[in-house]
Amino acid sequence: MLHSERPTVIMSFLNVTNLTPASFILNGIPGLEEVHLWISFPLCAMYSIALTGNFGLMHLIYSEEALHRPMYIFLALLSFTDVLSTATIPRMLGIFWFSLQELCFGCCVAQVFFVHFFTVMESVVLLAMGFDRYVAVCDPLRYTTILTNRIIGVIAAAGVLRSLCMIAPIVFLLLRLPYCGRRIIPHTYCEHMGVARLACASISANVYYGLGNISILFLDVLLIIISYAKILRAVFHLPSHDARLKALNTCSSHICIILAFFGPALFSFLTHRFGHNIPQYIHILLANLYVVIPPALNPVIYGIRTKQIQERIQSLFAKKH
Numbered sequence: 001m002l003h004s005e006r007p008t009v010i011m012s013f014l015n016v017t018n019l020t021p022a023s024f025i026l027n028g029i030p031g032l033e034e035v036h037l038w039i040s041f042p043l044c045a046m047y048s049i050a051l052t053g054n055f056g057l058m059h060l061i062y063s064e065e066a067l068h069r070p071m072y073i074f075l076a077l078l079s080f081t082d083v084l085s086t087a088t089i090p091r092m093l094g095i096f097w098f099s100l101q102e103l104c105f106g107c108c109v110a111q112v113f114f115v116h117f118f119t120v121m122e123s124v125v126l127l128a129m130g131f132d133r134y135v136a137v138c139d140p141l142r143y144t145t146i147l148t149n150r151i152i153g154v155i156a157a158a159g160v161l162r163s164l165c166m167i168a169p170i171v172f173l174l175l176r177l178p179y180c181g182r183r184i185i186p187h188t189y190c191e192h193m194g195v196a197r198l199a200c201a202s203i204s205a206n207v208y209y210g211l212g213n214i215s216i217l218f219l220d221v222l223l224i225i226i227s228y229a230k231i232l233r234a235v236f237h238l239p240s241h242d243a244r245l246k247a248l249n250t251c252s253s254h255i256c257i258i259l260a261f262f263g264p265a266l267f268s269f270l271t272h273r274f275g276h277n278i279p280q281y282i283h284i285l286l287a288n289l290y291v292v293i294p295p296a297l298n299p300v301i302y303g304i305r306t307k308q309i310q311e312r313i314q315s316l317f318a319k320k321h
């Protein structure tokens with residue numbers, strides 16, 4: 001009798017210890033289910049602008065030899081990162097339009113990796129662009145000798161390696177957690193803490209590691225602020241008003257993009273961890289907006305505020321007509 005019951009006991013034990021679900025359910029924005037369809041239209045419009053603008057900008061920089069300069073190479077890299085960082089939007093629209101809420105466990109973990117990887121990568125590119133503007137304004141005579149193609153390649157490779165080193169451990173931190181069959185994620189995409197909170201074990205390591213990554217992003221912001229403090233100091237020592245205005249104009253587009261990216265990103269990260277009195281749907285909306293707004297704004301800002309890009313766009317349209 002005991003021998004015959006043994007397989008049943010073993011099977012029950014295996015069922016209990018199988019704590020990783022086969023898939024997760026993404027239920028969109030909790031509390032705003034009735035307006036999912038209305039939210040989807042501005043998201044879709046911004047996603048279309050992001051794709052069109054960034055692909056157009058990359059094509060323009062690639063095809064126009066006059067734009068093969070460090071500033072525009074970094075801008076092309078930013079556009080490339082922006083396009084990849086918006087990869088969560090089609091899945092969001094699938095949830096809002098067709099109720100495609102189920103996502104396999106491996107797909108969810110992969111989405112966590114890529115969402116955070118490209119966020120860190122974008123921060124690296126913005127930091128590199130800040131360095132580019134610092135050299136251009138503060139040491140213009142050595143600009144071409146400092147920012148060579150080789151150095152730009154090294155910066156890009158270092159950015160990829162840094163992003164990989166920062167985000168790869170998150171995957172292992174999530175894979176080690178037991179989830180006790182919990183499957184429902186109150187979000188439109190999988191992100192680190194949203195998945196970790198489903199675990200039925202301590203997630204202290206995830207919390208501290210996430211805060212460590214945020215502190216590195218704050219360090220990026222601090223380095224950009226220092227570079228612009230030095231830029232402003234150099235600008236106000238220029239002899240003529242026109243020279244000061246020109247120098248400030250070359251930096252204004254980058255400053256707008258920095259504010260568009262770091263503002264909502266850091267606010268979203270911090271409110272997600274410390275803003276316990278803020279309604280959950282506000283957290284989710286902010287997380288969605290910081291994924292799509294900066295990629296949609298970047299090509300628009302550079303297209304409006306950068307004279308060289310305006311001239312190239314105008315010349316292309318003149319050729320067609």
